[in-house]
Amino acid sequence: MAKGYMGKILHVDLTSGRLEDEILDEKMLYDFIGGYGLGARILYTRQKAGVDPLGPDNMLGFLTGPLTGTQASFAARLTVVGKSPLTGGWGDSNCGGHFAPYLKFAGYDGVFFTGIAEKPVYLLIDNGKAEIRDAGHLWGRDCYVTEDIIKEKLGAKTECVCIGPPGENRSLLSCIVTRRGAVAGRSGLGAVMGSKRLKAIAVRGDREVPVVDPEGVMEWKKRHIAAMKGPAPPGSVVDKEFPKYGTSHVADPFAQAGNAPIKNWGGIGIIDFPDSSGLSGDAAIANLEKKSGCWHCIVGCEGQLKAGTGQYAYPRGTRRVEYETQGAYGTMCLNNNTESINMVNHLCNCYGIDTISAGCTIAFAMECYEKGILTKADTDGIELTWGNHEAIVAMTEKMARGEGFGRILADGSKVAAEKIGGGSEQYAIHVGGQEIGMHDPKFHQRPGSTAAARYQMDATPGRHTQMGVGPGSYHIHIYNASGWCLLCDLVAANSMIYIQGFMNAITGWERSMDDLLEAGERIANIRHVFNLREGINPLDWRLPDRVIGRPPHREGPLAGITADAEAQIFWTLGAMDWDRHTTVPSKKKLLQLGLGDIAEDFWPAAAAPGGPQ
Amino acid sequence: MPEIKVQLFGFPQSVAARRDVTFTMDDGATLADVIANLRESIPALEGFAIVPGENRLVENFKFNHNGRLVYSDFSAEVNSGDRIALLIQVQGG
Numbered sequence: 209m210a211k212g213y214m215g216k217i218l219h220v221d222l223t224s225g226r227l228e229d230e231i232l233d234e235k236m237l238y239d240f241i242g243g244y245g246l247g248a249r250i251l252y253t254r255q256k257a258g259v260d261p262l263g264p265d266n267m268l269g270f271l272t273g274p275l276t277g278t279q280a281s282f283a284a285r286l287t288v289v290g291k292s293p294l295t296g297g298w299g300d301s302n303c304g305g306h307f308a309p310y311l312k313f314a315g316y317d318g319v320f321f322t323g324i325a326e327k328p329v330y331l332l333i334d335n336g337k338a339e340i341r342d343a344g345h346l347w348g349r350d351c352y353v354t355e356d357i358i359k360e361k362l363g364a365k366t367e368c369v370c371i372g373p374p375g376e377n378r379s380l381l382s383c384i385v386t387r388r389g390a391v392a393g394r395s396g397l398g399a400v401m402g403s404k405r406l407k408a409i410a411v412r413g414d415r416e417v418p419v420v421d422p423e424g425v426m427e428w429k430k431r432h433i434a435a436m437k438g439p440a441p442p443g444s445v446v447d448k449e450f451p452k453y454g455t456s457h458v459a460d461p462f463a464q465a466g467n468a469p470i471k472n473w474g475g476i477g478i479i480d481f482p483d484s485s486g487l488s489g490d491a492a493i494a495n496l497e498k499k500s501g502c503w504h505c506i507v508g509c510e511g512q513l514k515a516g517t518g519q520y521a522y523p524r525g526t527r528r529v530e531y532e533t534q535g536a537y538g539t540m541c542l543n544n545n546t547e548s549i550n551m552v553n554h555l556c557n558c559y560g561i562d563t564i565s566a567g568c569t570i571a572f573a574m575e576c577y578e579k580g581i582l583t584k585a586d587t588d589g590i591e592l593t594w595g596n597h598e599a600i601v602a603m604t605e606k607m608a609r610g611e612g613f614g615r616i617l618a619d620g621s622k623v624a625a626e627k628i629g630g631g632s633e634q635y636a637i638h639v640g641g642q643e644i645g646m647h648d649p650k651f652h653q654r655p656g657s658t659a660a661a662r663y664q665m666d667a668t669p670g671r672h673t674q675m676g677v678g679p680g681s682y683h684i685h686i687y688n689a690s691g692w693c694l695l696c697d698l699v700a701a702n703s704m705i706y707i708q709g710f711m712n713a714i715t716g717w718e719r720s721m722d723d724l725l726e727a728g729e730r731i732a733n734i735r736h737v738f739n740l741r742e743g744i745n746p747l748d749w750r751l752p753d754r755v756i757g758r759p760p761h762r763e764g765p766l767a768g769i770t771a772d773a774e775a776q777i778f779w780t781l782g783a784m785d786w787d788r789h790t791t792v793p794s795k796k797k798l799l800q801l802g803l804g805d806i807a808e809d810f811w812p813a814a815a816a817p818g819g820p821q
Numbered sequence: 822m823p824e825i826k827v828q829l830f831g832f833p834q835s836v837a838a839r840r841d842v843t844f845t846m847d848d849g850a851t852l853a854d855v856i857a858n859l860r861e862s863i864p865a866l867e868g869f870a871i872v873p874g875e876n877r878l879v880e881n882f883k884f885n886h887n888g889r890l891v892y893s894d895f896s897a898e899v900n901s902g903d904r905i906a907l908l909i910q911v912q913g914g
Contacts (some may be wrong), residue, residue: 375837459822461831461832461835466908644885650910654892765828765831765885765908766885768904769888
């Protein structure tokens with residue numbers, strides 16, 4: 209058995225209470241590595257198409273990777289997988305913190321849940337021993353209190369992921385939180401957890417992650433640190449300010465430069481939001497108490513604030529914001545008020561809702577309000593005017609509590625538009641039901657770019673974290689599957705060289721770069737075919753015209769630019785050998801990737817090709 | 822002789838401490854000549870956005886020239902009324 213793995217995953221049937229270990233197959237690990245690669249393989253193989261995402265048959269998985277919990281540089285990431293209630297297709301989300309390493313120290317590479325508990329429960333994994341425990345005293349509590357109670361009972365060396373009331377109420381924007389602000393935010397998987405009456409998972413343990421060549425690992429780490437300290441290579445996206453600010457220093461210049469979407473994707477920074485100084489890095493850290501980081505991270509890009517003392521009394525320990533939150537709650541809402549964004553960041557982390565989708569949904573509601581589709585009578589008296597930070601905070605709290613108009617917005621802009629009607633649908637900016645990340649594809653328009661295509665063609669639509677789609681993003685799937693942090697590229701270039709080095713030193717495999725990238729391609733395919741089997745063709749999703757610039761802006765940094773989404777998609781489909789109409793991968797491609805069973809599903813020998821039987 | 826205005830957005834604007842710059846150029850001037858003028862009129866851009874001693878942009882910088890993003894081929898002719906913006910390609914998270 210390759211090292212780097214604990215060698216087993218835990219299956220928990222919450223209906224029956226049955227707990228079962230599964231010894232992992234090494235070939236499956238080699239082919240899919242871990243994270244959402246392994247998760248997609250398991251769900252595709254063991255879960256039928258068509259299950260209710262909020263029903264007992266949806267599998268909810270929490271996965272690590274072979275680098276997790278080792279001395280590799282950025283090895284603390286957790287991936288959550290399941291069928292998404294937000295999009296109806298493949299769902300995954302990712303967070304940092306300390307939980308993933310401790311899941312391995314507790315003896316497992318992952319844990320999967322099926323069924324629905326009769327009453328609220330949490331799972332404890334204690335050094336190889338798992339137990340389902342009553343969570344009646346936790347149900348209804350927010351994520352901060354939940355984690356505090358669990359740690360008080362089980363000890364400070366316990367790590368925990370949990371949901372808050374939005375997850376319990378199955379809000380499609382609900383997410384899974386650890387350490388007061390490391391959040392598995394996208395795909396609505398908090399609602400899946402809540403649908404199972406699973407409040408939390410607590411892990412503790414002191415098992416060591418086995419490693420083949422510990423000295424080799426440390427040698428790679430030294431090289432990686434040296435690269436981080438060196439000059440940023442030309443053409444890289446290395447950001448020397450990242451250790452100080454995280455990603456919180458780019459929102460202000462992005463708002464003016466055209467990278468950040470403005471005013472629900474309908475504005476131009478220099479015209480509609482000329483003063484974005486409240487989103488600067490220095491504004492973000494003005495109330496910083498201390499820096500912090502994920503488990504053993506050598507950068508430590510996070511931060512924790514002192515208590516808010518002005519209009520917004522967020523508590524001490526509130527996380528410093530990151531760019532996506534500043535975008536969704538700042539540039540999208542024309543909100544330049546730093547403290548209000550700190551406050552909503554606290555509310556979202558405390559209750560457990562995705563800041564990207566929540567902020568974008570409020571921006572949608574603001575546009576509806578400004579255009580007269582909504583009135584104060586609809587919005588519980590809250591004036592959702594552009595830039596009204598008090599309204600933004602108040603409505604976020606209503607969404608988190610599921611109260612009044614907040615309940616209408618709590619499932620995202622697509623669902624809200626369906627309920628509101630009156631022409632509001634045109635202002636719901638999403639792809640497949642999921643709001644879009646804060647990176648304007650028009651800004652990234654260049655030959656070979658897939659910045660627009662990724663929002664439509666990734667298995668989790670609207671996601672920015674895949675960076676692209678097609679061959680240019682295979683390495684991102686390796687980051688995720690390995691348990692590695694995506695933000696590594698902001699610290700040093702050529703991350704894949706280090707991942708390859710770490711992985712071979714840890715596992716004992718001797719994987720070439722081509723082999724790893726082929727694994728990335730394999731993972732891209734299995735996430736995609738999960739959707740196809742659900743009857744989803746991403747070509748049926750629609751990239752909103754505002755997002756691609758149709759028509760283009762007449763002024764500002766992106767004047768005249770339309771992202772050539774159709775061309776990007778066309779070339780991506782060709783590069784991946786997916787059918788240009790059905791997006792079904794060719795039989796040849798599936799066989800080349802070792803996905804013979806999937807080839808049989810989509811290209812059965814005896815029947816007409818192109819669809820699962 | 823065309824009058825060319827270059828707008829600066831984001832980090833280039835911060836470094837240059839101005840929003841735009843205008844110069845009068847020779848007929849037939851190209852984007853490469855625009856870069857030469859930027860080097861002369863805003864020295865702070867040399868080394869940051871402009872390759873030192875050369876009339877080309879540092880990788881990761883680009884022009885928006887009349888709705889076309891230009892990264893490396895600066896041979897396009899510029900004319901009065903052209904919309905030219907200097908942008909940086911960066912990544913957030």
